[in-house]
Amino acid sequence: MKKFWFTAVAALAVLAFVGTADAGGDAxxxxxxxxxxxxxxxKxxxxxxxxxxxxxxxEAxxxxxxxxxxxxxKKHKMMQKFSKKLSDADFANLAAHYKGLK
Ligand code: HEC
Known part of the structure; x- marks a missing residue:
């Protein structure tokens, strides 16, 4: 059973890594x-x-x-308000999203 969990966790880690390898964030x-x-x-x-x-x-x-x-x-009323609700992970995800838009 231990081995199953190890394999499952390892597989998830690999998936997570592949999914974000080039972007750093999840678009x-x-x-x-x-x-x-x-x-x-x-939009x-x-x-x-x-x-x-x-x-x-x-992205950086x-x-x-x-x-x-x-x-x-950096001072801006609205952007300060919005950024405070978000985590570093959110920033990375948003960066990946916007990077992919044209
Ligand atoms: C109420 C309007 C408003 C909303 C909502 C808003 N922004 Fe902004 N955002 C601005 C304005 C205006 C600026 C330019 C501020 C400045 O001069 O520093 C800005 C600047 C930025 C910048 C810097 C751009 C640059 O070229 O340096 C980023 C990144 C950004 N916003 C991301 C976001 C993200 C992500 C969200 C949603 C979570 C968001 N903004 C929501 C108005 C908004």
């Missing part, structure tokens, strides 16, 4: 979270008026921007 999970961002940044991250586009944005830059809003290093 499908990011897409769900992105629903609350679409009102400002657009496809195309940007609207004063809200910058996010589509195709470099995206995550850094979100962390900076969360920490307060």
């Amino acid at each position: 499908a999970a990011g897409a769900k979270k992105a629903k609350s961002c679409a009102g400002c940044h657009g 496809k991250g195309e940007g609207k008026k004063k809200n910058p586009p996010l589509a195709g944005m470099d 830059k995206f995550v850094k921007a979100m962390q900076d809003y969360k920490s307060g290093a």
Whole structure:
């Protein structure tokens, strides 16, 4: 029985790794979270008026921007409010999602 669990856990770990190998984040999970961002940044991250586009944005830059809003290093009322509700894993997932949009 022990061996079964070891195999199951190892298989899941491999799946998780393969699924995120190139992106670092999970784009499908990011897409769900992105629903609350679409009102400002657009359904496809195309940007609207004063809200910058996010589509195709470099993932590292995206995550850094979100962390900076969360920490307060970067100031913007709405973005600080939104980033505070999200974790680093959410940032990575959102980054992967937006990176894949055009
Ligand atoms: C109420 C409108 C609004 C909502 C909702 C919103 N944003 Fe923003 N976002 C902005 C504005 C405006 C800026 C530009 C702020 C600035 O000048 O720093 C911005 C900036 C950003 C940036 C930095 C872009 C860059 O080029 O540096 C990222 C990344 C970002 N938003 C992601 C998100 C994500 C992810 C969500 C959803 C969880 C979200 N935003 C929700 C208005 C919004």
